[in-house]
Amino acid sequence: MVHKLILVRHGQSDWNEKNLFTGWVDVRLSAVGEKEAARAGELLVENNIRPDVVYTSKLSRAIQTCNIALDKADLLYLDTKRDWRLNERHYGALQGKDKAQTLAEYGQEQFMTWRRSFDVPPPPIKDDDEFSQYNDVRYSNISKDEIPKTESLKIVIDRLLPYWHSDIAKDLLDGKTVIVFAHGNSLRALVKHLDGISDSDIAGLNIPTGIPLVYELDDELKPTKKAEYLDPEAAAAGAAAVAAQGNKK
Numbered sequence: 001m002v003h004k005l006i007l008v009r010h011g012q013s014d015w016n017e018k019n020l021f022t023g024w025v026d027v028r029l030s031a032v033g034e035k036e037a038a039r040a041g042e043l044l045v046e047n048n049i050r051p052d053v054v055y056t057s058k059l060s061r062a063i064q065t066c067n068i069a070l071d072k073a074d075l076l077y078l079d080t081k082r083d084w085r086l087n088e089r090h091y092g093a094l095q096g097k098d099k100a101q102t103l104a105e106y107g108q109e110q111f112m113t114w115r116r117s118f119d120v121p122p123p124p125i126k127d128d129d130e131f132s133q134y135n136d137v138r139y140s141n142i143s144k145d146e147i148p149k150t151e152s153l154k155i156v157i158d159r160l161l162p163y164w165h166s167d168i169a170k171d172l173l174d175g176k177t178v179i180v181f182a183h184g185n186s187l188r189a190l191v192k193h194l195d196g197i198s199d200s201d202i203a204g205l206n207i208p209t210g211i212p213l214v215y216e217l218d219d220e221l222k223p224t225k226k227a228e229y230l231d232p233e234a235a236a237a238g239a240a241a242v243a244a245q246g247n248k249k
């Protein structure tokens with residue numbers, strides 16, 4: 001049996017547009033991001049993709065993208081599960097900082113180590129920082145120890161994979177088509193797992209905003225072929241733009 005999984009990074013956020021490190025800061029979609037989300041819904045319809053169950057992170061930009069896309073596809077009724085383990089990587093003390101200024105201040109090597117290394121987290125954020133989530137009520141159902149102060153991609157994989165196995169994989173193996181609305185780095189973590197990408201090669205993988213990526217998986221949840229973006233040209237351009245972030249003024 002083939003199991004279908006669709007991954008969607010949220011549309012462009014206000015802070016993607018302003019070129020700021022975001023992580024767990026709860027920013028909204030930009031006007032461009034809202035259009036991307038609507039296009040994602042149209043792409044689902046055009047490709048006859050009807051998910052049975054929906055997953056989102058706890059962050060508004062992913063939830064807004066989900067709502068706009070499902071509205072376009074007339075699928076607002078679908079059962080939806082939201083979980084912090086799909087949240088973006090916590091960007092630590094970089095949250096709220098300008099990417100171009102950070103690049104200029106620390107240089108390309110340090111900047112890319114923070115953005116794309118596998119296991120080097122940025123400096124931790126202080127609990128009383130205006131961009132800390134330590135006292136955010138939306139995480140009152142998880143223990144304070146679990147609320148990150150910073151995360152590497154490796155740490156994201158460690159917190160995401162248990163949820164993948166307990167919930168998402170289970171739904172897929174039950175024969176459901178699953179759609180996940182999440183983030184650049186939480187989806188890089190999932191793609192690394194699904195495609196078996198090495199710790200070093202994952203540095204080169206960038207996920208564009210708002211374009212559904214479709215996986216067909218076998219009974220061991222291994223891809224039966226290369227996953228495909230529903231708009232490959234826009235996806236290539238979008239991924240290149242993400243890779244170049246920081247170089248923007």
Ligand code: DG2
Pocket residue numbers: 009013016020021022023024088091115182183184185242245
């Ligand atoms: C971006 C990813 O996350 O940034 O946290 O700044 O997907 O929630 O917009 P998203 C952020 P990069 O790792 O690509 O710099």
